[in-house]
Amino acid sequence: MALEDVNLDLGLLPNYALRLHHNNSKCSPGLAARQLFELLYNDPTKLILLAGCSPVTTMIAESAHVWNLLVLSYGASSPALSNRERFPTLFRTHPSANMQNPTRVHLFERFKWKRITILQSAEEVFDSTAKDLEEQCREKGIRVERHSFYGDPKDALKAIRRQDARIIVGLFYATEARRVLCQAYHYGLYGHKFVWFMIGWYADTWFIPHPDEGLNCTRKNMEQAVQYHFTTESIMLSRDTLPTISGMTGAQFLKRLRRRIITDPQETGGWPEAPLAYDAVWALALMLNCTMDKLINGKGLQQFNYKNKLIAKRMFECMKNIQFRGVSGQVMFSDLGDRIARTQIEQMQNGKYILLGYYDSSTQTLEWKNKEKFIGSKGPPSDSTRIKQWPIGVDYRLYLVCVNIMVIAIVFCISIFIFNQRYSHRRIIIQSQRQCNNLLIAGTVLSLFSLAPIGFPQDGANDDSIGQIATLGGENKIYSTSPFLFSTFCHLKLLLLMMGFSLAYGSLFAKVWVAHKLGSIQKNRQMTAANNNNEESSDAGGCSNIQLNSQQIPPTPWDSIRTLLTAITNKQAIVANALRKISQHSYGNLSSASAGSKSPAPNRRNIAILQTSLSVNLLNLPIPPSNFYPIIGIICLIDLAVSLFWFLFDPMQQQQIHFPLQEPPIGTELDIMLLPVLDLCQSQYHDVWTAILLSYKGLLLLLGLFLAYDTKHLKVRYLNDLNSALLSVCNVGVLCLLCGTIVVFFLRTQPNPFFCFISITVYVCTFVSIGLIFGPKLLFIYRNPHSTKEEEEEEEQYQKQNTFHESSINQAEQHRYQQLLKENIELKRQIETRNIRIQECRRILENQLVLSSPRVKSNKKFVPQNNNNNNTAAISSSITIEYTSSSCLPTTSSGVGGMGGNGGILLELDQTTISSVIE
Known part of the structure; x- marks a missing residue:
């Protein structure tokens, strides 16, 4: 059809007619080489060679320059042909496949895709295109991955699926494209997450499976997989209404061509390239016409032969400068012989290709019609699975519930305070x-x-915020603050909890501590009073009573020694009684000499005050509030000190813990994966500081439990809620010991259970403690809204007792009272020392009796005699001792340190004394 139009044009190639010698090479380079040999060595001489597919064009163009022949290809798109050194005389009306790469790159940038995958057939034409596309993408900062296959694309598609590729550029022929599409359907590489770019010169129905290909896909499967894919191709048919060089428009050419073929255009080979072949003939005619005009000296085209370089040179120059409007668009060639043409972009929508726009690579401009569609109407999908950092924290629903309970509890506590x-x-x-x-x-x-600060939810801690994450525009950022503020926030929420615990538990612990201390002091006083009462009378074993009072002069130490010797000579059973006398005598001397021998009157007064104070029951006395404050203050100061040192020397910083990727919630239709991120307050020696806190808090809780158990029997008048405090201490101790261990060691990386455990512990401790302490008071006030007469009297008595230490006892007496208490303790210590010495003395005496080896003949009669006044026992016995040898008793002395000579006990036993007594 093109030859007819050219030959009919009288203004073109006058006196010449173009004749086509054609052969079907079947796109086989070997067959094409044979046919080329036959054409060249058979008449007539050929002026130019036309070629179709890229493999045949490659073989012909690589050798045509040897015969000074130009090669014009209408169907070769291989980028490898854009090489003047290898193909010096090649021109193409079919644009190079590389001409579509700038269009693809521009689309990648338009849709903000930074990662693509190239799937190509193992052909030279596609390999060159893939390399060029990869280079252009990398220049634009786009990451490219390439996969190739030969025959079966299954393995390549498996690799693509493993790599989570989303934007796939396919470079293969139509037959291979159907195999790729079928496998992509089975592997799920289609849908709203994937975008395919195909070659645009396929037939419009290329995806329909052929029965002889044996594809395991139905037409419906293929239509589903091919939906919304893009194609890029150089313009094959002009859509302009302006007439071309032949006088036809693109539409008129297409209509005329349809009338001349008898087969279905979609099944006719070379149908898409028909406009290119038509324009190639016109380019050939224009080149020959230009060459005729440039020949001089009467030379013509008929003088061309395979050795005529001059005419070949003129032909090359004319072909290079050709420019005209053809049915395929504007026809012109680059220095490399490539067709310079615009690229059209189409998309398959509902089984039909829709034109989206044009791209002019020479001016780098895009004419876009905004008709693109994507599945889900969410815009273009991402180039890969987006990994979005999803800050996790306490669920806002749980947080709101706990905060509401917290507000109610705080209002309740304030009400109790007002009460x-x-x-x-x-x-x-x-x-x-x-x-x-x-x-x-x-x-x-x-x-x-x-x-409130412990469980404050972070952004993204609930499902509703996932939609907001998707609008971040690809930025993997979460809310962050300055390190100093974050560290301060971490220490602040810890300090609030610690101080709250110290004040609450410290007040309970202080009550138990003071009650236990009062109980211990009262018990010691009762024991001291009992000892003093016992010391007022002594046993009567042949000795005079020794009474500790201000009217009797205490006996000397020799009286006690004499009693001991008498027991040895007369009555052995009285030894123990004698030793008890020595102990009582020692205590009497110490008591009388404690104030000095020269001032007996003050001593008696001090002892009287001491005995009076011992008779007072401390459990019934008012307790000043100042007794509780030091205990609570010490606990709080320890917390403040630990927190301050922690903040200054090892401040907590933000540490992110990443968890396994999670799918977004169903229904969001987001092509993302969520990376849960937990922000923790962490310091370099966090475990050490935690161990310090747990250690002293745990010891405090255990001590509270022990004191509570030891104090359960006490009844302190001015601690009427002591039993409630004991129960509260036990409740707080058990809960905190259990929950504290669980929270610290097991739930720190689980925000919801962590916050839930802490909240429940605080709520239970709060309501139980407040209920136990104030419940009886509320009930009592409710039942007795007004003070009774008895209460008023007790209140007056309390006021009097509260001022007892200020009115009845002046400061000097209080100081003397404290001194007496200290002296009493010192006296007890000295008495213990004397008792130890006495035990040693008795042991020595008993050893002497055994060592003397007496032959004893005795008739013993132990006659106990009760005497209510003297509390003595009479022992009668008849003892006969035959002394055969004497023994030496070592001297034992004992003195009272710090008492001078008035209160000492001196035991001096020698051999002469013992012998004389025994004889």
């Missing part, structure tokens, strides 16, 4: 240490308030 202040004049409030209970309320409020 405690409102009825501070009532007996039940006075006798429960109101100030200490106020500290308990303050501690519970701080502990409750600390739950």
